[in-house]
Amino acid sequence: xxxxxxxxxxxxxxxxxxxxxxxxxxxxxxxxxxxxxxxxxxxxxxxxxxxxxxxxxxxxxxxxxxxxxxxxxxxxxxxxxxxxxxxxxxxxxxxxxxxxxxxxxxxxxxxxxxxxxxxxxxxxxxxxxxxxxxxxxxxxxxxxxxxxxxxxxxxxxxxxxxxxxxxxxxxxxxxxxxxxxxxxxxxxxxxxxxxxxxxxxxxxxxxxxxxxxxxxxxxxxxxxxxxxxxxxxxxxxxxxxxxxxxxxxxxxxxxxxxxxxxxxxxxxxxxxxxxxxxxxxxxxxxxxxxxxxxxxxxxxxxxxxxxxxxxxxxxxxxxxxxx
Numbered sequence: 001x002x003x004x005x006x007x008x009x010x011x012x013x014x015x016x017x018x019x020x021x022x023x024x025x026x027x028x029x030x031x032x033x034x035x036x037x038x039x040x041x042x043x044x045x046x047x048x049x050x051x052x053x054x055x056x057x058x059x060x061x062x063x064x065x066x067x068x069x070x071x072x073x074x075x076x077x078x079x080x081x082x083x084x085x086x087x088x089x090x091x092x093x094x095x096x097x098x099x100x101x102x103x104x105x106x107x108x109x110x111x112x113x114x115x116x117x118x119x120x121x122x123x124x125x126x127x128x129x130x131x132x133x134x135x136x137x138x139x140x141x142x143x144x145x146x147x148x149x150x151x152x153x154x155x156x157x158x159x160x161x162x163x164x165x166x167x168x169x170x171x172x173x174x175x176x177x178x179x180x181x182x183x184x185x186x187x188x189x190x191x192x193x194x195x196x197x198x199x200x201x202x203x204x205x206x207x208x209x210x211x212x213x214x215x216x217x218x219x220x221x222x223x224x225x226x227x228x229x230x231x232x233x234x235x236x237x238x239x240x241x242x243x244x245x246x247x248x249x250x251x252x253x254x255x256x257x258x259x260x261x262x263x264x265x266x267x268x269x270x271x272x273x274x275x276x277x278x279x280x281x282x283x284x285x286x287x288x289x290x291x292x293x294x295x296x297x298x299x300x301x302x303x304x305x306x307x308x309x310x311x312x313x314x315x316x317x318x319x320x321x322x323x
Contacts, residue, residue, distance in 0.1 A: 017104070019099065123216050292314070
C-alpha cells in the first residue's frame with residue numbers, strides 16, 4: 001500500500017505526497033522494461049526477439065524509468081481520487097521526488113468543493129410567500145396605459161390629432177379594430193395593455209426574487225470556493241467589458257474589483273444551484289434539455305452546456321415556486 005500524505009490547502013486545494021516502495025514500483029518498472037525490450041531492433045534478429053543479454057545494452061534505462069514512473073503516478077493518483085470520491089477540477093504539474101528506492105511524487109489538485117447548505121427550503125418558502133403578497137399589490141397606473149397606447153399608435157403611424165371628440169373616439173375604435181378581431185373598441189385595447197403591463201411587472205419582480213433566493217442561500221452556505229473557478233468567470237466578464245469599451249480602453253481598478261466580486265458571487269450561486277439540484281434530483285433529462293433547446297431556438301450541438309444550464313435553472317426555480 002503506497003504511503004499517502006494529504007495536506008488541505010485554502011480554496012479547496014489539496015497537496016498529495018505519495019511514495020511507492022521498491023516492491024510496489026517493481027511491476028511498473030518490469031512492464032516498462034518489457035515494452036522497451038520488445039521495441040529493440042538488432043541486426044540478425046526480428047524486432048523484440050534479440051536475447052536479453054544483447055537487448056540490454058540497447059535499452060535506454062532512463063526512458064524506461066520515465067515510462068514506469070508515468071504509469072505508477074497515473075494509476076496511483078487515479079486510485080486515490082477514486083477512493084476519496086473526489087471530483088478534480090485542476091491538477092498542477094507532478095513533481096517527482098528523489099528516493100533511494102521506489103518512487104515518490106507530489107501534486108497539488110483543486111477539488112470540487114464541499115457545500116454545506118443552510119435550510120434552503122425555509123428560505124425559499126419565505127421568499128415565495130413575500131413574492132405572492134407582492135404580486136397581489138402590483139398595479140398599472142392609467143398614465144402607464146396611455147403611454148403604452150401612444151407608443152403603439154406612433155409605431156403604427158396612426159394619426160389622431162386635430163379631431164373632434166366624436167371623430168377622435170371613432171378613430172380610436174377604428175385603430176383598435178385594426179389591431180385584430182379580438183378588439184372592438186379602445187376599452188378592449190386598454191384592458192389588454194393593462195394586463196400585459198402588469199404581467200411584465202410580475203415577471204420583473206419574480207426575476208428579482210429569484211436573484212434574491214440564490215443570493216440568500218449562497219451567502220448562508222459554507223463553501224471554500226476554488227479560486228480557479230472565480231478566475232475563469234472573472235476572465236470571461238472582463239473580456240465582455242473590454243469588448244464593449246473603445247478599442248485600447250482598459251477597465252479601471254475599481255471596476256475590476258467589482259467584476260471579481262461579481263464573479264465570486266456568480267460561482268457561489270452556480271455551486272448552490274447544482275448542489276440543491278443534486279439533493280432534490282432536479283437534474284434535467286436529455287429530453288428536457290432538447291425541449292429547452294427547441295424553446296430557446298438553440299443549437300444543441302454547439303451549446304449543450306449552456307442549454308443544460310438553462311434547463312437546470314428552470315427546474316430549480318420551479319421547485320422553489322411550488323413549495
